[in-house]
Amino acid sequence: MAEFKNKIALAKALWSNMQIIKVKPSLNWFLIKYMGKFNLLNIDGQLIIHSHLPSINSKAFTRFINEHLLARTEGPSHAQIGLTNACPQNCLYCYNKKRKGELLNTSEIKQAIQELKKMGVFWLGFTGGEPLLNKDIVEIVKSVGDDCAIKLFTTGINLTEQLAVDLKKAGLLYVSISLDHWAEKEHDRIRGYIGAFRTALRAIDLFKSIGVHVSVSAVISRKMLQGNQVQEFLKFLIDLGVHEAWLSETKPTVEAFWNEASVITEEERLSLVRLQDKYNKEGKITVNYLGHFEGREHFGCNAGNKMVYLDAFGEVSPCVFTPMTFGNVRDKSVQAVFGEMKKHFPSESCCFINRNYALLKKYSRGEAPISKENTLEMMKEVRFSPMSRFSRLNKKR
Numbered sequence: 001m002a003e004f005k006n007k008i009a010l011a012k013a014l015w016s017n018m019q020i021i022k023v024k025p026s027l028n029w030f031l032i033k034y035m036g037k038f039n040l041l042n043i044d045g046q047l048i049i050h051s052h053l054p055s056i057n058s059k060a061f062t063r064f065i066n067e068h069l070l071a072r073t074e075g076p077s078h079a080q081i082g083l084t085n086a087c088p089q090n091c092l093y094c095y096n097k098k099r100k101g102e103l104l105n106t107s108e109i110k111q112a113i114q115e116l117k118k119m120g121v122f123w124l125g126f127t128g129g130e131p132l133l134n135k136d137i138v139e140i141v142k143s144v145g146d147d148c149a150i151k152l153f154t155t156g157i158n159l160t161e162q163l164a165v166d167l168k169k170a171g172l173l174y175v176s177i178s179l180d181h182w183a184e185k186e187h188d189r190i191r192g193y194i195g196a197f198r199t200a201l202r203a204i205d206l207f208k209s210i211g212v213h214v215s216v217s218a219v220i221s222r223k224m225l226q227g228n229q230v231q232e233f234l235k236f237l238i239d240l241g242v243h244e245a246w247l248s249e250t251k252p253t254v255e256a257f258w259n260e261a262s263v264i265t266e267e268e269r270l271s272l273v274r275l276q277d278k279y280n281k282e283g284k285i286t287v288n289y290l291g292h293f294e295g296r297e298h299f300g301c302n303a304g305n306k307m308v309y310l311d312a313f314g315e316v317s318p319c320v321f322t323p324m325t326f327g328n329v330r331d332k333s334v335q336a337v338f339g340e341m342k343k344h345f346p347s348e349s350c351c352f353i354n355r356n357y358a359l360l361k362k363y364s365r366g367e368a369p370i371s372k373e374n375t376l377e378m379m380k381e382v383r384f385s386p387m388s389r390f391s392r393l394n395k396k397r
Contacts, residue, residue: 002230007322011046016286019065027069027246027393034298037276039283044211050288051174051215051244051343052078054149062149063122068306072396076338078302080127080153082135082312087277089155090144090192093219095253095320096129101313106136108329110143112310115334115348117148121308125151127320129312132158140257142170142376149173153195153217153299157205164206175207176217176246178263182236204242215288219321222250222261225268230275237285244286245270245279251321252357259275261355296349300388303352308338315369318345321353323360323368347391348384356382 011032014020020028050125054060059176065074080351084103085096104112113124124144131137132154134363144150151174152167167175177200181187184197200216207214215237226228230247237245249264249272250257257263267293276287294301304318310315315325316337326344327337345352363378364370370378387395 001094008235010056011051011150013040016057017292018060019062019070023065023069027390030390030393032326034353038280038286041213041286043161043213043243046173046213048243050211050286051151051176051213051246052123052290052293056222058149059147060122060149063120063209067120067122069394073120074342074393075335076116076121076308077288078123078125079116079121079308079310080125081112081310082128083126083137083140084129085110085312086133086155087129087155088193089196091128091190091219092192092256093250093254094247095251096127096311097254099311099315099323100368101225101315104310104314104329105280106140107138111145112204112314112329113140117145117313119338120146123149123151125266127153128331130155131156132156132163138166140165141167141172146171148262148331151176154178155189155191156199159206161201161206161393164210164212166320168210170210174215176215177203177207177266178218178244179216180219180354181239181383182233201240202225208241213244214242215246215286216240216242217246218248220247220249220272222264224270225264225272225286225323228284230272234275234279234285234287243284244288246290247276248290251351251353252321252360253353255360258357258361263357264291266350291351294351294388296385296388298388299390300347300349302349302391304341305347308334308341310334312372316341317369321351323364324370325372325376326375327372344379346384349388350385352384354383356386364397382389 001202035049036051047057048055053136068077095393150172153176155178179200180190187197190192212313250264253257272289273292279287307319309317314329316327326341359378359381363374
């Protein structure tokens, strides 16, 4: 009965936005079926499915309908920006650790944000390094405007109560706190930082207390998955009272994980999908597994197509997990670099880096990210999987 009521509430919320009526029925049916797998949360007036989509009663969601479902813009829908590469933690799987260069200044970051929005971005993630170490983060968040969902990925380091309040006032909708294990010593070991666990818990409490949607961003290792430890971790998160578990498996972005033993199998991906569906039906926590959102049955992998990543130095990559560059925003506009990149990236049905990590061994040559020249050479060998269900439905005729 609770599941039925949730679907009714979802349908009413969707259809209250009259633009959705103009979307072709097959796409509307796809969205209702997909979103119906999650519990609709009301956080401070925002109706939220999960934190990889805007709240469905927001201007950002209306832009999703108008620009991507109706106009079918060629530009990206999602983007992430590194606000700094500095971070006192030392995670083995960190996708940014070896990147270097001249940091973008606040003016350059704000300009890039506006370019991305004009291209179609309605969901923007701020990452790092540790983004809270950027002294202008509140100013940057405020510059985004109220027609783009904003998500902050943070360890919680440098967070104060006043900063949390200021970020919410500036327009922050979602925050995702890094937490990889329920045992303090193990999390601190994974993060290479004593105190990481307690810092994360404090950040969760602070953001919850001011009415921000709080998720835990967790990197699931194959060891946890094969040892049936994910459910124990989810129970821990339920007890913490977070709104969402944002799950991703360890990605083969850095050399330590460029081997078959480190990369999730399709059966393991599906086991996490089933686990997500089970917990979402119970309704105690929203489980949002990236491999579900990006699976062939849903939106697929849109790295370099509907997703773009600007690192803290201005290099443009297909996503945070792809250590390659197609150019720097100091040399060309974001739109120009993205346009060149998208020629090489069709939307596909499975994770690009999980499928093509072996090529990194050949083309990285110690660089992070791989130079544009070597990136283009690598792309000649890349083979893509078929399109996802959403992409097939939304394809221009």
